[in-house]
Amino acid sequence: MVTASINMGTLSLDLTKQEPIPQAGVDAALAIMASGKLHRYGELGSKRSEVSSLEAEFAQEIGARFCVAMNSCGSTMFVALKSAGVKAGDAVLTNCFTLAPVPGAIAHAGARPVLVDVTDDFVIDLGDLERKVIASGAKTLLLSHMRGHVCDMKALMGICHRHGVQVIEDCAHTMGAAWDGKATGTWGRVGCFSLQSYKHANSGEGGLLVTDDEDVAAQAILFSGSYMLYRSHVARPDDAVFERWKYLTPNFSMRMGNLAAAVVRPQFGAVLKDRCARWNQRYAWLVAALDGVPHLRLPYRPEQENFVASSLQFSLIGLTKPQIEQVIAACAERGLHIKWFGADEPVGFTSVWAHWRYFGQPQSLPQAERVLGGLCDLRLPLSLSQVDCADIGAVVRDALSHVGQTQYCSLSTVRAELVEALVACREASTSSARTEIESNRLSEQYWDQTP
Numbered sequence: 001m002v003t004a005s006i007n008m009g010t011l012s013l014d015l016t017k018q019e020p021i022p023q024a025g026v027d028a029a030l031a032i033m034a035s036g037k038l039h040r041y042g043e044l045g046s047k048r049s050e051v052s053s054l055e056a057e058f059a060q061e062i063g064a065r066f067c068v069a070m071n072s073c074g075s076t077m078f079v080a081l082k083s084a085g086v087k088a089g090d091a092v093l094t095n096c097f098t099l100a101p102v103p104g105a106i107a108h109a110g111a112r113p114v115l116v117d118v119t120d121d122f123v124i125d126l127g128d129l130e131r132k133v134i135a136s137g138a139k140t141l142l143l144s145h146m147r148g149h150v151c152d153m154k155a156l157m158g159i160c161h162r163h164g165v166q167v168i169e170d171c172a173h174t175m176g177a178a179w180d181g182k183a184t185g186t187w188g189r190v191g192c193f194s195l196q197s198y199k200h201a202n203s204g205e206g207g208l209l210v211t212d213d214e215d216v217a218a219q220a221i222l223f224s225g226s227y228m229l230y231r232s233h234v235a236r237p238d239d240a241v242f243e244r245w246k247y248l249t250p251n252f253s254m255r256m257g258n259l260a261a262a263v264v265r266p267q268f269g270a271v272l273k274d275r276c277a278r279w280n281q282r283y284a285w286l287v288a289a290l291d292g293v294p295h296l297r298l299p300y301r302p303e304q305e306n307f308v309a310s311s312l313q314f315s316l317i318g319l320t321k322p323q324i325e326q327v328i329a330a331c332a333e334r335g336l337h338i339k340w341f342g343a344d345e346p347v348g349f350t351s352v353w354a355h356w357r358y359f360g361q362p363q364s365l366p367q368a369e370r371v372l373g374g375l376c377d378l379r380l381p382l383s384l385s386q387v388d389c390a391d392i393g394a395v396v397r398d399a400l401s402h403v404g405q406t407q408y409c410s411l412s413t414v415r416a417e418l419v420e421a422l423v424a425c426r427e428a429s430t431s432s433a434r435t436e437i438e439s440n441r442l443s444e445q446y447w448d449q450t451p
């Protein structure tokens with residue numbers, strides 16, 4: 001067990017740090033720039049483009065027949081809705097717990113959202129989904145695997161099949177993740193992935209649409225802006241399918257360029273697998289550091305959820321809104337900037353359904369109000385060490401111990417944990433003088449906690 005090193009000082013962690021682009025991506029990008037061929041399409045005698053290669057490789061990686069690259073995941077979700085036949089004015093079911101590009105794609109398609117509630121474990125509430133499917137008559141669900149939390153996909157698909165609802169998956173936070181061994185993005189009719197810098201593979205901006213449906217694929221290629229050059233796509237349906245759609249499908253010019261594709265191609269396969277394992281390692285370290293902290297609840301994650309934790313969420317429970325604000329502020333003072341879904345105003349990347357006023361009066365979601373009111377969010381950059389995770393845990397624990405509600409925490413839990421940490425620390429005490437210091441600190445903490 002590794003313990004905190006900061007001794008309640010200030011953290012100097014950059015939670016927005018990204019991995020460097022692999023050298024193969026840098027080299028490929030330089031070659032593209034030297035050639036000047038940054039646009040994916042050519043006419044006479046052009047070779048297979050970086051973007052077409054990326055699409056073919058990603059389709060194979062995920063196990064889908066077709067893949068269409070675009071300039072963002074937001075674009076792929078919009079094009080997915082259009083290609084799946086959503087028309088202006090249609091109702092589209094979606095999670096209330098998601099980020100702005102998801103309702104944005106629905107608004108872009110001229111549709112209206114029917115928001116589905118969120119559970120205490122941060123996934124879509126399947127009971128509320130079925131109720132709203134029946135009440136709204138909606139035939140499309142844009143399912144957001146928000147922050148990498150994957151619901152019981154077998155149960156969800158069962159509900160959707162029963163009611164004739166097609167599923168489009170927003171996999172912006174689940175590249176490399178699966179439910180019960182089946183990749184996210186392959187459960188529904190369409191899957192949409194993001195290549196934006198904060199995601200699992202980074203091309204700056206970019207999106208990948210995957211599908212097994214040839215009519216969706218042909219329309220998506222045409223919508224994305226292929227002109228009549230769609231034959232240069234590799235992961236595409238036959239010409240006959242394009243014949244059905246080429247006079248009926250507008251060009252929205254949402255293409256990906258060769259530079260973005262060149263940068264991201266070497267980030268799949270073994271590189272992605274390695275990153276996923278490292279994210280989950282950091283998640284486990286942070287969970288260990290936060291386990292048993294009073295007023296803090298970590299979500300239950302079932303065995304079938306093969307998640308990739310590039311971020312961590314927890315709930316603050318049994319606290320008032322001002323107390324939560326106090327905890328967030330205390331962490332920020334120590335250099336730990338927690339994103340909080342309970343804030344009145346949208347901040348940075350974070351907003352909630354009540355902020356999407358372009359849809360009119362916010363829908364009533366009392367469960368979401370409670371869950372999101374306490375929901376805290378931390379990025380897990382791959383640069384975090386085990387000690388960094390212990391430090392984060394110590395800062396959060398300390399902030400929560402100063403909100404004046406410690407009577408709610410179980411002292412025996414805290415004590416048992418400290419004793420365990422102490423024993424582990426002593427066992428490993430040969431490793432460094434720092435461990436010895438930590439061991440003493442924990443020992444003091446233990447006796448401080450003892451009435």
Ligand SMILES: Cc1ncc(COP(=O)(O)O)c(C=O)c1O
Binds near residue numbers: 074098102194196
């Ligand atoms: C949940 C969710 N879905 C979709 C997107 C869209 O991704 P992009 O930025 O590539 O449009 C984001 C972006 O952060 C997101 O957070």
